[in-house]
Amino acid sequence: MKTDERIVQAMAELLRVQGYAATGVKQLTEAAGAPTGSIYHHFKGGKREIATAALRSTGAAYIQLLPLLLDPYDDLAEGVEAAFAQAAEDLENTGWANMCPVGTVTGEIADAEPALREVAAEVFASWVEEGTRYLTGRGLSPDDARAATYALLSALEGAFILARGQRSREPLLAAGHATAAYVATLRKPAPLTP
Amino acid sequence: MKTDERIVQAMAELLRVQGYAATGVKQLTEAAGAPTGSIYHHFKGGKREIATAALRSTGAAYIQLLPLLLDPYDDLAEGVEAAFAQAAEDLENTGWANMCPVGTVTGEIADAEPALREVAAEVFASWVEEGTRYLTGRGLSPDDARAATYALLSALEGAFILARGQRSREPLLAAGHATAAYVATLRKPAPLTP
């Protein structure tokens, strides 16, 4: 793997675990196995530029999980609940460290780092677009699909925070169950027209 | 207001807007109108101790909003949707700055600051306890009430992040609608026993 890719990946990992402000360049040099000189050679913009690259890269990678997780389930609601359960297991297996770097960073730097906030907004927007497309393909109306994507992402990001804080799967399981119940109401046939 | 209370309140405000790592003691002295000496006189534990006090104080204050927001609505689902809409309006009116300090800090420092993480976990636990009690009082079974509280908190915290990142009410409105739809399914009469 090329050095610049190693740097971006290491940054993504660090952002996911400890956020932007707490991640130092020195720590990044160790995690990426590249000294300061290399880092600033590849990324003249320094820490901020690397973080934006990491957020974009994460954004592209995570959205691919959506069909991967939901396609196996004929019943969409069932798939949603299973996806949250999977996330809960992953979180616990990594010692409650794994989270979504985009969510972590957004909460932290929304005001102090406008450039990063904008990149996070872009990533969220791409997720919503992709999620809407996918759920429309699963039979939801475009409006319902978009709202459901927002609801699903919100529940997931929020449950990550609670689960991580409490070191418990319960928030993720409860949020998954709730989101599944909500999605199930959307798939019911429209009420008969009078 | 006493100096120590001013300090805690200023810290809560700063945590809400920019998180723990990005909040400096110097900034706190300006926001609280108290010099360094006063701060360390009142809080020997320094920044960390003030942050824990701020989280606890916030935790106690926010949970009081629950009955305040939901009591006026006979229909629980309707109340939930209205509460999210209210949150969306507040967020926009403060220039997308207002968030929940507990959520912000938890995402940021879950690993780097174990003491703070533990306080956040306590606050979440108290919210879950109080929310479960309230929703049980509104007619839900204890299990449903607890799950619904987790789902509601998760959706709210997550939607805050998305809304703040995108500077849009849409995530909060979608999450509110979804949570309301889920709550509505819980209030339906139990299926007839065979």
Add this chain to the structure above:
DNA sequence: CCTCCTCTAGAACGGTCGTTCTAGAGTAAC
């Protein structure tokens, strides 16, 4: 008046931050 104590005030300190700078290793072309 003096004494005692709480709290204010901010300068000073060591450490760490993100970044820059200088030096050299490696490699390909000629």
Add this chain to the structure above:
DNA sequence: GTTACTCTAGAACGACCGTTCTAGAGGAGG
């Protein structure tokens, strides 16, 4: 061998961090 260029390597730098320290202001009790 020489040149040119990319990338590695880490020391050095100023700025700022959280914390500690010294000094004094302001009252309360005698």
